[in-house]
Amino acid sequence: MHATASPGPSPSLRGRIQAAIEAAWTLARADLAASASAGGPTPEPQDAPISIERPADASFGDFASNIALRLAKPYRRAPLEIARTIAAHVETTATDPNSPIASVDVAPPGFLNIRLADGALATATQRILANPTTWGHVAAAFPERINVEFVSANPTGPLHIGNARGAFTGDLLCRVLAAAGHKVEREYYFNDFGSQVKNLGASVIAIREGCELPEDGYHGDYVYDLARELPAEVLAQAQESGEDPSWAAGRWASERVRAGIEASLEHLGCHFDVWRSESTLHKDGWVVQAIDRLRAAGDVYQEDGAVVFRSTKFGDDKDRVILRSTEDAAPTYFAADIGYLVEKFSRGYERIIFIWGEDHHGYVARVKAAAQSLGFDRDHVQMILTAWVRFVRDGKEVPMSKRTGEFITLDELLGEIGVDAARWFFASRAASSGIDFDIELAKKQSNENPVYYVQYAHARIASILRKAAESGMAPPAADDPRLADLLAGILQSAPEALLARQIVRLPEVVEDAAASEETHGITAYATELATAFHAFYRDARVVDPDEPDRSTARLALVAAAHTTLANALALLGISAPETM
RNA sequence: GCGCCCGUAGCUCAGUGGAUAGAGCGUCAGGUUGCGGACCUGAAGGUCGUGGGUUCGAGUCCCGCCGGGCGCGCCA
Structure with missing residues (x-):
């Protein structure tokens, strides 16, 4: 019971191994210093963290470290000598029954190969049964409030469909950062201020009145729907107050469209906490305040009647106009971005992340420059750029333009290939990797999508648990006093141990995903876990009335696998079906 | 022209300076008297775009070149 008493995240096994090796290194360093020749002083301790990784070849063990190879040069000692000295100081289960390490071997040219104790697998499995909902969540070393x-x-x-990647990338990042112990808020910023709103309104009115569309008007089917649904009062009120009806209709249409966007995103599983409009940003004075702060910092100047921010002072390749010389000194779009930075930091975030298409990479330098001039840490403003997705149908690129109405909507795409398959598709690729998305191919292959392989493993487990229930069996409770012995009993054999070794990796996978801000490690892991389960299923009969103890023990392991698959899928926003 | 991103198996993509470069799909050959065959086992398939450099060690870091994408407005 003591092992499972603390709720919430606990360190990954890898983290505990790392701590053990670090402790051993501290002792080993003293040994090495004591035996040092008079050749020179012992170097200062290296700051480089001791990296623990999963070895490429499983026969080397569960974990490996190249620490001795890295330290060989600064300490001017043979890697093998350092490795042996560290290994001699590691507490293993041979000397400390609580150690997660069964053994440490030294392999040329200086690797430490570490084998996990069976007891560590059993303890981790118990912990999953005790706290299934938080399994896989880890505690951040420095928890932050992050705005994405x-x-x-x-x-x-x-x-x-061009918006799909940003939506999924952002949502996935938020899920990962939250699982890694951060407080995350999801934000959508929209422009309800610019001339395109008026343009949309003019298009709606033109259709409504049967006139020709304006030259730069919007042409999509949805514009006709808007024209049909526009309430007459909107135009009547505009006429009464003397306002340009295009603005009035545009505001109405724009809000209507925004609500539709929100519904689409919710359908994708992408929820937003904050919807921030550009007009309120101006109305609330944030843009003016930001410009004043830049001016106070001495980082703006006048040129040809315009107000310019000296962004080159902070690494940008040219200075940027923030107030135009014409049109009543109207602020530029960039000025609004600066105001938005001030407003966001005023809400107390430690970190602000933007997910942008790579076509916006030219904006990175200027926004970071503004942050720096405003007195913020430029490293607390972070941009993640997603590479372009080329949508292709029948070998031809699909043109996309909102204005001409030539585009495939996200809703249409997901109607064809399904949310889970689409999520997996984007989650399994690095954000920086360019993608050719062949729509016909995607439809054809959606049945071959590995997401179903993983979901199938989950459904198969659910089926086993149902089968067990029919025979009056169930996984043991987390506080069952026999659980530790039962698990220890089965973890001696290969099918169970191989599955358990995959199960316990989840927290490490979350740590890696949060550190790299990429999610393809999670899809790869989920696939490997599913494979491990299918292999276990082949080799080990779970529900066997003739072997009640072994059945109970295996049910505990299977329940842990069930939870782990479900939590990995939840990190990806993908459903974990009980049947399929 | 300048800047950023990318180039790894037939295809789509992984690969925090380390051990024999991996996965899915596709191809080929096999597998079920038991809990879901949307499964399992195995095989074939690679000059890691290219040429140098750094390193005990390079797909990974640096430089040149080739090829592809994107960006270089007081636009939004």
Whole structure:
């Protein structure tokens, strides 16, 4: 019971191994210093953290470290000597029954190969049964409040397939950061201020009145729907107050479109905590305040009647205009971005992340420059750029333009290939990797998507648990006093041990995903876990009335696998079906 | 022209300076008297775009070149 008493995240096994090796290194370093020749002083301790990794070849053990190879040069000692000295100081289960390490071997040219104790697998399995909902969550070394802004497409038309990557990338990042112990808020910024809103309104009115569309008007089917649904009162009120009806209709249409976008995103499993409009940003004075702060910092100047921010002072390749010389000194879009930075930091975030398409990479330097001039740490403003997705149908690139209405909406795409398959597709690729998305191919292959392989493993486990229940059997409770012995009994044999070794990796996978801000490690892991389960299923009969103890023990392991698969899928926002 | 990203198996993609470069799909050959065959086992398939350099060690870091994408507005 003591092992499972503390709720919430606990360190990954890898973290505990790392701590053990670090402790051994501290002792080993003293040995090495004591035996040092008079050749020179012992170097200062290296700051480099001791990295523990999963070896490429499983026969080497559960974990490996190249620490001795890295330290050989600064300490001017043979890697093998360092490795042997460290290994001699590691507490293993041979000397300390609580150690997660069964053995440490030294292999040329200086690797430490570490084998996990069976007891560590059993303890981890118990912990999963005790706290299934938080299994896989880890505690951040420095928990932060993080704002992640993504999608932020202008509400002048429904989301199209080009918005898919940003939506999924942002959502996945938020899920991962939250699981890694951070407080995450999801934000959508939209422009309800610019001329395109008026343009949308003009298009709606033109259709409504049967006139020709404006030259730069919007043409999509949705514009006709808007024209049909526009309440007459909107135009009547505009006429009464003397306002340009295009603005009034545009505001109405834009809000209508925005609500549709929100519904689409919710359908994808992408929830946003904050919807921030550009007009309120101006109205609340944030843009003016930001410009004043830049001016006070001495980082703006006048040129040809315009106000310019000296962003080159902070590494940008040219200075940027923030107030135009014409149109009543109207602020530029960039000025609004600066105001938005001030407003966001005023809410107390330690870190602000933007998910942008790579076509925005030119904006990174100027926004970071603004942050720095405003007195923020530029490293607390972070941009994640997603590479372009080329949508292809029949070998031809699909054109996408909201204005001409030539685009495939996100809703249409997901109607064809399904949310789970689409999520897996994007989650399993690095954000920086360019993708050719062949829509016909994706439809054809959606049945071959590995996501179903993983979901199938989950459903198969659910089926086993149902089968067990029919025979009056169930996984043992987490506080069953026999659990430790039962697990120890089965973890001696290969099918069970191989599965358990995959199960216990989840927290490490979450740590890695959060550190790299990439999710393809999770999809790869989920696939490997499913494979390990299918192999176990082949070799080990779970429900066997003739072997009640062994059945109970295996049910505990299977229940842990069930939870682990479900939590890995939850990190990806993908459903974990009980049947399929 | 300048800047950023990318180039790894037939295809789509992984690969925090370390051990024999991996996975899925596709191809080929096999597998079920038991809990879900949407499964399992095995095989074939690689000059890691290219040429140098750094390193005990390079797919990974640095430089040149080739090829592809994106960006270089007081636009939004």
